[in-house]
Amino acid sequence: MVTAQRLPASLTPLDATLAAILRDLAPVEPIELPPGEALRCIAAEMPALRTYPPHDVAVCDGWAMLANDLVGASSYAPLALAALPVWVEPGAAMPDGTDCVVDADAVDTSGPLPQVLAEAIPGQGVRRAGSDIATGRSVIAAGEPLLPRGLLLARAAGLELLRVRRPRLRIVNIANGELTAQLIADTARLAGAAVDCTDAAPDAVAIAEALDTVDGDLIVTIGGTGVGRTDAAVEALAAQGTLIAHGIALQPGRTTAVGRIDATPVVALPGAPDQAFAAWWGIALPVLDRLSGRRPRATLALPLERKIASGVGIAEVVLLTRQHSSWSVLAIAELSLDAIALAEGLLIAPGGTEGFAAGTVVDAYMLRE
Known part of the structure; x- marks a missing residue:
């Protein structure tokens, strides 16, 4: 029996x-995974990243030049050049001695000597070295989940393996x-x-x-x-x-x-x-x-739209959704599948309380990013 x-x-x-x-x-213990397998894993201690880009690069098509050499250039007072400047495309390293990219139509190449028809400012059309990733930056702080944004940094920095806890x-x-x-x-x-x-x-x-x-x-x-x-x-x-x-x-x-x-x-x-x-x-x-080894999960503190009544001695799960900068209650203790799917926040009302009055600010775990 x-x-x-x-x-x-x-x-x-x-x-x-x-x-x-x-x-x-x-x-x-941490393990090492390639970025393609590390999504959502929790970061362990990460190495400091190298500067990225490692040197100035062009962000548009045009002529690489030095801005100080173009002061006063205009269509009324063209600046003649002894030689045609270097043409660059997005992602190309900027040649030594240049700090800007001039549009194609700003240089007239129809005559015997190329002529510049417009001024430029330093950094125009250029992404500076270290502007995406500064020296010493980590992919993400230890204890945080690796999301696509962090993996973007890892790939840009050329990391083949990441230390994570899974x-x-x-x-x-x-x-x-x-x-x-x-x-x-x-x-x-x-x-x-x-x-x-x-x-x-x-x-x-x-x-x-x-x-x-x-x-x-x-x-x-x-x-x-x-x-x-x-x-x-x-x-x-x-x-x-x-x-x-x-x-x-x-x-x-x-x-x-x-x-x-x-x-x-x-x-x-x-x-x-x-x-x-x-x-x-x-x-x-x-x-x-x-x-x-995850850091505490994100919560959102908002006032309650209405009172939550809870039984003393029993911790009760409350599902919430945001309404006009406050938490609105979807379900308490009895959770339908629909409420689970719709909920934006989750609160566990402690067993030592009788609930929360309307207007009480409560920290709810976020169920959506």
Whole structure:
């Protein structure tokens, strides 16, 4: 006879859960990746870049000249030249002794001697050495995610490898369908993790075997954390490692569990997308950010358009959208898929409060860049 598991009589506070799972957890060792594979990874310490461009370059087609030599030149008082100046195109190095690019029609080449018909100023049509990348500039500060703008700098500087931290996340999907697993996998990749997924039958032995074979910096199981007859993820975690807490004071997501297998943190997420999403942001993502060495995530402080009522003792996930320079509430505790898709900000109302009054300025995590 199969015995259904039960949640503890009291739920573990979210902050206590986080403190326990993060204890003694250090960032993973940096690896080196080419820029094409480093997108979204978290930067480790980067070398100082060389000046770029390394010398003055032309930014338009024209004649390379020295501006001081052209003072007073005009169509009424052409300046005759002893020889035709050097023609340059965008990206070409400026010849020695030149500091500007003169338009093609500003030099008359029809006569026996070329004539300049207009003045120029120093730097006209020129990109100065170091104007794109100054000496000593880094690609990006350590702890920040590498975005396309940073990779542009890396490629311009000629870097072939970048030092990054990319934790290995192993997802064990417990016969729960693909919707929640894909949500978590996609979200984790956006956070800079290398993700690998495997499936396991909703049986404690099968789940334990899956946990025994996966190798990563963070293990996330999906499904099997509730009180149903086939919810065996927590039993398997306890058998393979140490169960730290099952039943978290977080809504939605109260059936979440956390533990460790040897030194590897394990977060057992509920199978429902809204509950997994909430527990991911409340517990799993802070663990991943610690492993990545990521700096604190960006928040946006805005006043609340209306009051948020929250139950004492339970941390509640609130989804927000911006309306007229304030946060408008989309959903509290019960999160529809539509609200998850539309939300611009996420706030976790602490369990020690009864919510926030209208007009209170709150810091919400940004769900969109």
